[in-house]
Amino acid sequence: MNYLDGLNKEQKEAVLATEGPVLIVAGAGAGKTKTITHRILHLILSGQRPDNILAITFTNKAAKEMRERVMNLIVGSAERRGVPFVSTFHSLGVQILKENSELLKLPRHFNIFDKADSKKALKDAIVSLGLDPKEHLDKVQHIISGEKGRGVDIKEYLEKESYDYTSELTKRVWTKYEETLVKENALDFDDLLLKTLKLLKKYPEVLEKYQNRFLYIHIDEYQDTNKVQNAIVELLAKKHRNLCVVGDTDQNIYSWRGAEIKNMLHFEKTYPEVQTFFLEQNYRSTKNILAVANEIIEKNNFRIPKKLFTENVEGEKVGLFRGRNEIDEAHFIAMKSKELISSGTTDENIAVLYRANFQSRVLEDAFLSHGVPYQMLGTKFFERKEIKDVVGYIKASLNSNDVGNFIRTINIPPRGIGKTTVQKIIQGLEKDLPENTRSKINNFRNMLGDFNAVLKNQKPSDAIKYIIKTSGIEILYETKSEEDLDRLENIMELVSLAKKYDNLEPEEGIEKFLTDASLVSDQDSLSEKRGGVKLMTVHSSKGLEFDYVFVSGLEADLFPHKKMFESKKSGEDKEEERRLFYVAVTRAGKKLFLTLADTRTIFGNTEINSPSEFIDDIPEKYVETESFVSETKKEPLFSIDF
Numbered sequence: 001m002n003y004l005d006g007l008n009k010e011q012k013e014a015v016l017a018t019e020g021p022v023l024i025v026a027g028a029g030a031g032k033t034k035t036i037t038h039r040i041l042h043l044i045l046s047g048q049r050p051d052n053i054l055a056i057t058f059t060n061k062a063a064k065e066m067r068e069r070v071m072n073l074i075v076g077s078a079e080r081r082g083v084p085f086v087s088t089f090h091s092l093g094v095q096i097l098k099e100n101s102e103l104l105k106l107p108r109h110f111n112i113f114d115k116a117d118s119k120k121a122l123k124d125a126i127v128s129l130g131l132d133p134k135e136h137l138d139k140v141q142h143i144i145s146g147e148k149g150r151g152v153d154i155k156e157y158l159e160k161e162s163y164d165y166t167s168e169l170t171k172r173v174w175t176k177y178e179e180t181l182v183k184e185n186a187l188d189f190d191d192l193l194l195k196t197l198k199l200l201k202k203y204p205e206v207l208e209k210y211q212n213r214f215l216y217i218h219i220d221e222y223q224d225t226n227k228v229q230n231a232i233v234e235l236l237a238k239k240h241r242n243l244c245v246v247g248d249t250d251q252n253i254y255s256w257r258g259a260e261i262k263n264m265l266h267f268e269k270t271y272p273e274v275q276t277f278f279l280e281q282n283y284r285s286t287k288n289i290l291a292v293a294n295e296i297i298e299k300n301n302f303r304i305p306k307k308l309f310t311e312n313v314e315g316e317k318v319g320l321f322r323g324r325n326e327i328d329e330a331h332f333i334a335m336k337s338k339e340l341i342s343s344g345t346t347d348e349n350i351a352v353l354y355r356a357n358f359q360s361r362v363l364e365d366a367f368l369s370h371g372v373p374y375q376m377l378g379t380k381f382f383e384r385k386e387i388k389d390v391v392g393y394i395k396a397s398l399n400s401n402d403v404g405n406f407i408r409t410i411n412i413p414p415r416g417i418g419k420t421t422v423q424k425i426i427q428g429l430e431k432d433l434p435e436n437t438r439s440k441i442n443n444f445r446n447m448l449g450d451f452n453a454v455l456k457n458q459k460p461s462d463a464i465k466y467i468i469k470t471s472g473i474e475i476l477y478e479t480k481s482e483e484d485l486d487r488l489e490n491i492m493e494l495v496s497l498a499k500k501y502d503n504l505e506p507e508e509g510i511e512k513f514l515t516d517a518s519l520v521s522d523q524d525s526l527s528e529k530r531g532g533v534k535l536m537t538v539h540s541s542k543g544l545e546f547d548y549v550f551v552s553g554l555e556a557d558l559f560p561h562k563k564m565f566e567s568k569k570s571g572e573d574k575e576e577e578r579r580l581f582y583v584a585v586t587r588a589g590k591k592l593f594l595t596l597a598d599t600r601t602i603f604g605n606t607e608i609n610s611p612s613e614f615i616d617d618i619p620e621k622y623v624e625t626e627s628f629v630s631e632t633k634k635e636p637l638f639s640i641d642f
Contacts, residue, residue, distance in 0.1 A: 003041060003073070007034070014244075014277040015039045018046070018216070021237075021271035022244040023264075027308045028293070028586035029284030029545065032246050033066055036218050039244065040084055041073045043216055050074065051082030052213065054236070056089055057220035060519060062543055063088050066220070085214070089229050090519045093192035098511070100199055100206055109398040109511070111186035112518035116383060117404065118188045125176035136169065143170050144177070148190035149226045149258035151197060154178050185401045189519075193228045200235050211239040221543075222247035222267075226258035234270070241271070249303040253539060253580045261302060282308045284545050284589050286315020292592070292622050296614065297582045300575045308586075318618065319593040321626040322611075326359070326553075329597045330366035332626070333550050336593065337533050338372050340548055347373055349547040351534040353584050355559040358602070359552060360535055367533065375532035377540045382517045386477070386487040390494055391517055393467050394510065397451035410444055413476040417441070447471070460509040461498040468495070538584045549588035551581070554596040555609035581614045593626065 004012050011031060014024050015038045026032035036055060044050050055070070057063050067086040074083075087095070094112070101108045113121065122141055123133045143166070147157055154174050162168040181187065187195060200207045217237050219225070222245035225233070237243035245267060252261040268274050282290055290308045297303070323329040337350050352363060360376060367374045382391065389412050392405035399405075403426065410425075411417050421437055424430060430438065447470065455463045468474050468491055477488040501509035534546070553559050560577035585592060594615065599606055 003038065003045070007038060008281055010277055010279050010281070011035045011038070014279070015042050017275045017277070018043055018242070020241055021267075021274040023267050023271075023274050023276045024244065024246040024279060025276065025304050025306055026246050026248055026279040027282060027306055028248065028251065028583070029282040030279035030308070031281075031283055032220070032279060033062075033069065035279065036220060036244075036246060037066060037069045037073055039218065040070050044074055044084075048216065049082060050084050052215040053084040053218075054092075054214040054216070055084060055086045055218040055220070056092060056233075057086075058088060058224055059543065060088060060091075060516065062220065063091070088519060089225075089232070090189060090192045091515060093196040093232075094515050094519075096196050096199065096210065097187070097192065100203075103203060103206070104195060104199065106187075107185050107399060107401075111184055111395055111399055111402050111405070112192070112515070113181070113186050113188040114382070114518050115189070116388075117186075121180045121404075122173065122177050125173045125180065128176055129172055131169070136173070139166065140170050140173050143167075144174055145190050146258060148194045149228055151194065151228050151231060153194060153198065183401065184403055185399055186404075193232065197228050197232050197235075200232065207235055208239070210236055215240050216242045217244065219243070219245045220247070221251075223249050223252040223261055223264045224254050224259045225263050226260060230260070230263045243271070250297045250300070250306075250579055251542065251583050253542065253576060253583055255576055265302070265304065278306055280306050280308055282310040282586075283312075285310060285586065286312050286590060288315045288317055288622055289585065289588050289592050292318055292618050293582055293585045295619060295622075296578060296585060296617055299617065300578055302575055316591050317624040318622055319591065319626040320615070320623050321593065321595045323595070323597045324599065326362050326597045326600045327366070329552060329595050330362045331369070333363065333552065333593075333595060334366035334370045334372050336550075336626070337367075337548075338370055341372070345547060346531070347533050348375075348531045350550075351536065351541065351544070351546040351548070351587060352550045352552060353536060353538045353541050353587065354552050355538060355561055355580075356553070357537060363535055363552070367535075373532035374535055377534070377536035384487075384490055386473075386491055387494055390464065390468060390473065390491060391514070393448075393451065393471055393473075394455065394464070394514065397448045397455055397467075398510070398514075400448075406448075409471075410441070413472040415440055415444065417444075455510050456507050458506055459502040460504075460506065460513050461495050461502055463506070463510065464498050465495050538580050541587050542583055545587055545589060547588075547590040548593070549584070549591075550593040550595060551584045552595045553600075554594050554612040554615055555600065556612055558600070558609070559612055560614070578614070 004015065007015060008031075011034065014022065014035050018039070024032065024035065026035070040053055040055060043053055055066060057066060063086055070084055070086060085092070085095075097104065097106070097110070098108055101110065119137070119141065122144075123137055126133045126136050126140070157174065158171055160167070162171065181191070200210070214236055217233065219233055224247070233243065233245075245264070247264050249261055249264055252259060252264075255261070268276065285293070287310055290310050294307055321329065321332050323332060333352055337347070337352075340350060341347050354360060354363070364374070364376065382388070389409060392408040396402050396405040396409055407422055407426065410422070417437065417440055421433060421441075424433055425441070430441065433441070450470070451463075451467050454466050458466065473491065474488070477484040477491070498513055501513045503509075504512060534544075538551070559581065596611055596615070597609065599608055601607075
């Protein structure tokens with residue numbers, strides 16, 4: 001049992017409690033991933049088959065880390081009996097749907113609409129109704145996603161009585177949108193979960209199959225589950241009740257996308273026989289940072305009470321900088337980062353967090369001005385045009401009903417097929433086209449048929465390389481312009497990424513590749529190869545940790561965000577902004593900086609700001625004032641004392 005030696009008392013107790021429902025309340029930096037992975041190891045060494053163990057988390061990055069840590073622990077003990085299924089909720093949904101695609105009248109190679117695909121299809125639906133997408137798109141998309149997250153499909157929504165124009169409009173748009181999904185054999189992100197739930201409810205024999213496959217279930221970040229996710233978990237765990245959920249109500253920051261904190265708050269009512277364990281020892285942060293975090297979160301009421309502690313050093317006080325405007329604030333952050341890097345800190349161990357995306361522009365300007373390398377969470381690799389083009393070829397080759405990707409790729413590179421021709425293809429009027437044009441289209445279809453055979457018989461990396469060369473994409477970007485060279489390098493990187501699927505059977509490998517490509521999250525845009533200070537929203541920082549963290553824009557109405565307070569009704573929801581600040585604070589290991597500006601220009605208007613109420617919540621004994629001298633003006637950026 002020496003594998004338990006590295007665990008503290010509470011972690012060990014949670015690892016050993018394998019039978020029945022278990023609730024692990026794990027604070028930030030308290031080693032929850034270590035606890036889950038050792039629990040899985042303990043189950044295997046106790047005689048449980050690895051492939052009877054399921055572990056679910058929320059991002060590809062977290063799932064990848066957990067999977068690697070599990071495999072490193074069980075190496076040599078589990079290969080002959082399978083491996084645990086470690087994935088995200090969406091990946092689990094894809095797996096279940098593919099294995100039962102015939103029941104859903106879907107091809108095994110069904111298309112997965114990513115956020116951009118869904119947005120385009122919804123936009124087209126709105127335009128087809130003669131309406132302005134600028135006015136309606138975001139609102140309708142939010143409503144449809146929210147309904148699906150609550151377990152409501154289009155049939156059920158259409159049966160609801162319409163009380164206003166928006167709900168009636170949503171019915172019309174959703175109907176058109178659903179027609180597009182059906183036509184292209186596609187599911188969107190929300191469908192991957194909703195269809196899985198409906199499948200498990202409708203077919204008891206399918207549910208029982210997965211209940212008997214997954215005898216021990218682990219759910220990470222349980223406080224972030226929505227209604228559909230929680231319903232799937234409860235169904236899978238209903239027969240054997242060996243369900244271990246891990247989470248922290250203080251880090252519930254996604255109610256705006258359907259996360260229900262009550263899933264965790266009410267867990268002990270749902271499972272009266274539950275064993276509950278608290279992981280409160282933090283291994284990440286200094287005593288000062290944790291003291292600040294505890295002071296902040298204790299003001300919330302809708303939570304499972306706990307108090308983080310650490311055996312780490314007391315550490316530095318929290319640095320507080322107040323600039324005259326957002327430019328001062330940004331230059332302070334850039335220059336302080338430069339100073340930290342000069343003192344020996346690696347740039348990837350520094351993060352700048354902000355409440356709203358618009359704050360990033362002035363920060364980028366400052367980092368460029370001072371020559372400080374940075375990396376911003378933003379354009380995902382798989383959302384780049386050239387990558388979507390190659391992936392589009394793969395999808396169109398595997399799914400003959402994927403009209404969207406057929407149209408996307410038919411003229412990349414240009415084949416002399418104009419917009420009028422494309423419209424006739426969409427309308428099913430191909431027979432009316434000139435013979436020469438029909439010949440071009442048939443040649444393209446034959447090429448896709450060739451790609452289909454290659455994808456099903458060659459290693460994924462070789463098949464993708466073949467598509468890049470044969471389609472003409474490689475020649476298209478060999479113009480030697482800097483932009484085209486970047487695109488070509490990205491495409492070659494796609495081949496490198498595909499290599500990790502080469503150990504699977506060709507068809508299984510390309511399926512897994514496409515699934516992973518469709519389910520990327522914001523954090524997946526962080527490159528491990530490229531260094532630089534990380535710039536991101538607080539929401540995107542969830543689950544990450546850094547030695548040095550700047551939390552910027554700590555002004556009233558920005559953080560906490562005014563719109564969030566205006567749009568929320570219950571006290572439970574209003575506490576989310578405080579939880580968001582708590583998440584930001586607990587990302588820091590060695591030093592935390594809080595910054596704000598007296599004036600900030602937002603949407604062209606310069607506003608005078610007062611400090612955030614969160615700053616007032618921090619006792620003065622934990623805070624020290626920061627100042628910095630401008631490299632160019634040789635004057636202090638900080639001039640106002642608190």
